Structures are given as structure tokens and as C-alpha cells.
Amino acid sequence: MGNQESLRRTPLYQNHLDCGGKMVPFAGWEMPVQYPAGVVEEHLCVRSRVGIFDVSHMGEIEVRGPGAEAYLDYITCNAVSTMKDGQAQYSALPNSDGGIVDDIIIYRYNPEHYLLCVNASNAEIDFQWLQDQQQGSDTFHSVSLKNLSDEYAQIAVQGPKAFSLLQRIFGQDFQATLKPFWFAPAIFDGEEVLVARTGYTGEDGVEVFVSPKKASALWTALLSEGEVDGILPCGLGARDSLRLEVCYPLHGHELSPKISAIESGLGWIVKPNKKGDFIGRSILEKQKAEGSPRKLVGFFVEDKGIVREETKVFSPEGIEVGFVTSGTKTPSVGKESGKALGLALVKRDVAEIGQELFGEVRGRKLKLQVVETPFYKR
Amino acid sequence: MEFPGDLKYTKDHEWVRVEGDSAVVGITEFAQEELGEIVFVELPPVGSEFKAGDTLCVVESTKAASDVYAPISGKIAAVNDALGDSPDKVNSSPYSDGWMVKFEGIDAAEIEALMDSATYQGVAQS
Known part of the structure; x- marks a missing residue:
């Protein structure tokens, strides 16, 4: 190989x-x-x-300097300015369409020193993205970025x-x-x-x-x-x-540059009222207030079989309404319910709990039911 | 790991047991172990015909959906309906309760050409 x-x-x-x-x-x-x-x-x-x-394999990027807080607030959707020293925050790097470049955890040492933990496949992409966002602002340009992934x-x-x-x-x-x-x-x-x-x-x-x-x-x-x-x-x-x-989203599945943070179910980390502008703000603010055209839902497979990622999802009327982002039979929930489960990104009007949907697997349409998430609670 | 001596095997990890004029087919212990927990087996309709190498059925495990290939040519005389409710029989008993289909109209020479237990064991454990 x-x-x-x-x-x-x-x-x-x-x-x-x-x-x-x-x-x-x-x-x-x-x-x-x-x-x-x-x-x-x-x-x-x-x-x-x-x-x-x-x-x-996860990547680590250090962000330092007097402008670090303002810079991070501009490039992420959660509110960095509310963080305390020693605190971590789940957040995301939105693009101007509200899609997600990557989901990240920010660790604050102090207001001028942060560590970002990013996805393995994205460490290089994110670092480039972070550098690109420094252009055109003297404050942002003075922030020092270091890829510490190997350390x-x-x-x-x-x-x-x-x-x-x-x-x-x-x-x-x-x-x-x-x-x-x-x-x-x-x-x-x-x-x-x-x-x-x-x-x-x-x-x-x-x-x-x-x-x-x-x-x-x-x-x-x-x-x-x-x-x-x-x-x-x-x-x-x-x-x-x-x-x-527990329905934690995975980059490349539930999260992508083509799926907005609101559609991914990350509305809780989108803070339109925070200090200053941020990338993707206008669309994310609108979607947070009015709802997004598509929504991430959890489903159980009511028929026998597994409905995996990228499977097309249909309404009971046979109209294609979305696709599966992750699907398998999991050990804890699968044992209890005997059912396979998954997450799917579907049109808003078929995203209600109890909605019947169908996943097309090798020419057969398997019945899905939209259920409450997460599937498992500690 | 067990590879019964009275069976014939393929490189794709199917086994064949001749029973009179017909032949029973399933997947090997090595295959079920590689697949992990099997949750669904999509069996072909009784009466359908296959040539050796055709996709015979699909085995769905928690890891992936995998094709099972027809190890021999013939017509499906029976399928193991018990796998509908208990696909895990393929995991727990791959050579007996976990059988998949029974072929009729079989060609003895085709079966003879398959691997014996010792040869297959070498393939599975390489």
C-alpha cells in the first residue's frame, strides 16, 4: 500500500x-x-x-498577543471575551456563509495567550485560515500564531x-x-x-x-x-x-463548510450578541432567530438494517428531503432498543419529533423515525 | 479459530458444505470476526439463480455493509430465515446455525476446485 x-x-x-x-x-x-x-x-x-x-492526532495552535481576544472573537462564533483564565470553550470557525471550517476547543491561559485544539485532518487548513483572517487589520496582524501540533x-x-x-x-x-x-x-x-x-x-x-x-x-x-x-x-x-x-457532531459528517452552524445544531455556541463583528455573523444571526432551511435530526431505524452516512432520505410521499450524516448500530443504545440509529440533515418541515422518513439502502427503503436527541444520557 | 475439514472455502471467506445434491453456503469464522457484530443479512429470493462470483447477499455489521459472493453456480433452494430475527447467529455459529443459503443444481467439479481447510487457513491467517 x-x-x-x-x-x-x-x-x-x-x-x-x-x-x-x-x-x-x-x-x-x-x-x-x-x-x-x-x-x-x-x-x-x-x-x-x-x-x-x-x-x-488532534492539532494544537497557539494564539498570543495583545489583540488575541479580539482576533479570536472575530474568527469564532462563541464569545471569547466571556472566558476566564483556565477556562476552555467549545466553538467553531465559521466561513462567511455560516458554514463551519472546523469545530475547535479554545483554552485560555490569559487574555493574551490561548491554545486552540483543532481536528487532525484540519490542522494545516485551519492554520492557513487563521493566517488569512489576520490580513487587513493591524490589531489582528500583530497576533502571533504558532502551529504546536508536533509539541x-x-x-x-x-x-x-x-x-x-x-x-x-x-x-x-x-x-x-x-x-x-x-x-x-x-x-x-x-x-x-x-x-x-x-x-x-x-x-x-x-x-x-x-x-x-x-x-x-x-x-x-x-x-x-x-x-x-x-x-x-x-x-x-x-x-x-x-x-x-450523545450526538456530538463530527467534522466531515455533521459539520462542514457547506452546512451552517445552526443547521448542524450548534446554535448554542453561536452568540450574535457578543462584542464586535464575527465571520458569518449576519447569516448565523438570521438563522438563529428565524430557523435554518435544514435541520439536523436524530433517527431510529424502524426496519432491520443500518442506514449509513450519505444515504438519501425521503419523505413518506417519496420526496428527497436530505441525507444521513452518521449512522450505525451503537453498543449502549443498540442493546437496549435493538435499533440502529443515526443523524440526518433534512428539510425543516420534516424535522419534527415523530416524523416518519425513509432511507434508501441498496434499493430498499428503510423506515426511519425522528426521535429526541441525544440517544444516550449519562 | 475453527476451519472444519469437511468444508470447501473461497478466498473471499465463504464456505460450502455439500449435502447430497445440494450445497449449503455461509461465511467463515474469520469473516464474521473481521466484520464484527452482524445486525442484518439481506438474503436472496428462493428460486433465484447465481453464477460463481455473483453478489449473493449483503451482510451488514456495525462496521460496514459487505457483499457475500456466490462461491459456486446454482439455484437457491432455501435460505436461512432464522437470520431475519437473529442475524447474530452468523457470529455465534458461522458453520451451522449461521448458514445463509442452500444451492441446488450444483456442479461437483466447481466445488472440488475450491480451497480445502488447510489451504484456506493459510489465506485467512496470512
Whole structure:
């Protein structure tokens, strides 16, 4: 496989092989999709115990300077000016059509120093986008941007037993000291790491930013110290089924430059009343007030089968009304309901709870029902 | 992992068991393991005819939808209706309760040309 050569490897590559990880190409990286326990076990382990994920492929961009706050408020839709030191914020980079260049987490050290965590496949695109938005403003131009993606590895520790495990390793009770979406430095093996109470699974837990040279030691410490908790290393498969059950959007699926933030269901991070203008403001403000032409909905598949991404969706009258953005049968919800589920972007008039829709799979029309989201609540 | 000696196999991980004038077909233990949790099997209509290599049915797992190819030519004499309610039988019992279709009008030479257990084991585990 020729392009295998150009795939990047995280500092935890050898650890994945040692754990029996099945490596696949993902967003230009060679990542574990699952380990020997399998996607279902890994998923359930995070829901009931604790699991760790290598998320080192995520990109990190540092934003510094006196104009940093105003600059970030201009390029993101959430309100950066309301953040406090040590706080993290889920946000997005809209384009002028209100579509999403990327969804990001902003970490504020102080009003002149931020770290942005961005999607792996987008680190380069985002960095270019950020630079392009500096043009034409002296204040923005003076902001310093650094792509620090190679200086951080990242390990997510997620599940009900995450905090007790972290306490044994760090000697700190992050559950008590860190509120959700706050972060703080901590020491591991004589070196500073950043611990953020964030995640992508719907369970409580943290994401730890660690230097590439200490990443392997932290991974190993978590696995050996977590053995008594029944810890498992978890791959991309479980990460996807976990996030889908709680309806966290995934870039390239629910989010794209061609889907507006309101359509994606991200209206809650669009703050038209914040200080100053921001990219995409006029259309996002209008859609937030009046509704968007399309809406993201959750569905259960009432017939047997799975309705996957890109499947066309039809109304009961046979009119094409949208497409599926993500769809599978997930371990926790699937076990309980016996049904496959998914998210679809459909016309507003067929987006009500209870609406019957159809997904066309290999020439058969499978019945879907629009249901309340998220599918899973902790 | 089990590869019964009385079956014939294909490189695409189907198995064939001759039963008198007919032949039963399913997918191997290796295949079900690779696919993961199987949630749906789309079986062909009884009476339909296939040539070796045609798409016979579709197996849907939580990971992906995968084609199962007809390992031999023939006419479908029966399908395993039990998979409708319990597609997981393909996972739990790939060589018996998880069978998929039964062919009639089969060609013994075509079946003879398929891989034996030892050869297939080499393919699956390479």
C-alpha cells in the first residue's frame, strides 16, 4: 500500500502495537481503530468503567498577543471575551456563509495567550485560515500564531472511574478542582502536562496534553494503574459510537463548510450578541432567530438494517428531503432498543419529533423515525 | 479459530458444505470476526439463480455493509430465515446455525476446485 508510507504516526504508535491495536489510516494518520477487546467492549468499558484514547492526532495552535481576544472573537462564533483564565470553550470557525471550517476547543491561559485544539485532518487548513483572517487589520496582524501540533501528544481518559485513576497517578482530585470545561497544569514524571476536563464520549473525564516524549510513559502508567478498574485502551471505532450516542457532531459528517452552524445544531455556541463583528455573523444571526432551511435530526431505524452516512432520505410521499450524516448500530443504545440509529440533515418541515422518513439502502427503503436527541444520557 | 475439514472455502471467506445434491453456503469464522457484530443479512429470493462470483447477499455489521459472493453456480433452494430475527447467529455459529443459503443444481467439479481447510487457513491467517 503505497500511501501507507506517508501516514503520520503519533508518539504512542508502538504502544498501540503492544496493545494489539488494529491500525488504519485516518485523517492522514495511522491510528488504532480497535484493540483485541473490540469496539463493543471498548465502548461499554467507557460507559461503565474507564477507557483511554490516543488523540495525539488532534492539532494544537497557539494564539498570543495583545489583540488575541479580539482576533479570536472575530474568527469564532462563541464569545471569547466571556472566558476566564483556565477556562476552555467549545466553538467553531465559521466561513462567511455560516458554514463551519472546523469545530475547535479554545483554552485560555490569559487574555493574551490561548491554545486552540483543532481536528487532525484540519490542522494545516485551519492554520492557513487563521493566517488569512489576520490580513487587513493591524490589531489582528500583530497576533502571533504558532502551529504546536508536533509539541503535544494527547490522551483522553474517559469514564466513571477516570478521576479515581487520575488521582492515583497525579495525586490530585481533578473532579474536585476542575469544573467541566476548565483546565489546569499538573506534573507527570517531573514534567508539566495540561489536564482539561473535556472529552468526546458523553462520560466524565479529562484530556491530557503531554509532551511527545512523556506520552508513552503516561499511557503505560494509566493502563497499569487502571488495571484494577478494568481499564481498556479504546480505538477510533469506540470513539465514534460513543460520540454518536450523545450526538456530538463530527467534522466531515455533521459539520462542514457547506452546512451552517445552526443547521448542524450548534446554535448554542453561536452568540450574535457578543462584542464586535464575527465571520458569518449576519447569516448565523438570521438563522438563529428565524430557523435554518435544514435541520439536523436524530433517527431510529424502524426496519432491520443500518442506514449509513450519505444515504438519501425521503419523505413518506417519496420526496428527497436530505441525507444521513452518521449512522450505525451503537453498543449502549443498540442493546437496549435493538435499533440502529443515526443523524440526518433534512428539510425543516420534516424535522419534527415523530416524523416518519425513509432511507434508501441498496434499493430498499428503510423506515426511519425522528426521535429526541441525544440517544444516550449519562 | 475453527476451519472444519469437511468444508470447501473461497478466498473471499465463504464456505460450502455439500449435502447430497445440494450445497449449503455461509461465511467463515474469520469473516464474521473481521466484520464484527452482524445486525442484518439481506438474503436472496428462493428460486433465484447465481453464477460463481455473483453478489449473493449483503451482510451488514456495525462496521460496514459487505457483499457475500456466490462461491459456486446454482439455484437457491432455501435460505436461512432464522437470520431475519437473529442475524447474530452468523457470529455465534458461522458453520451451522449461521448458514445463509442452500444451492441446488450444483456442479461437483466447481466445488472440488475450491480451497480445502488447510489451504484456506493459510489465506485467512496470512
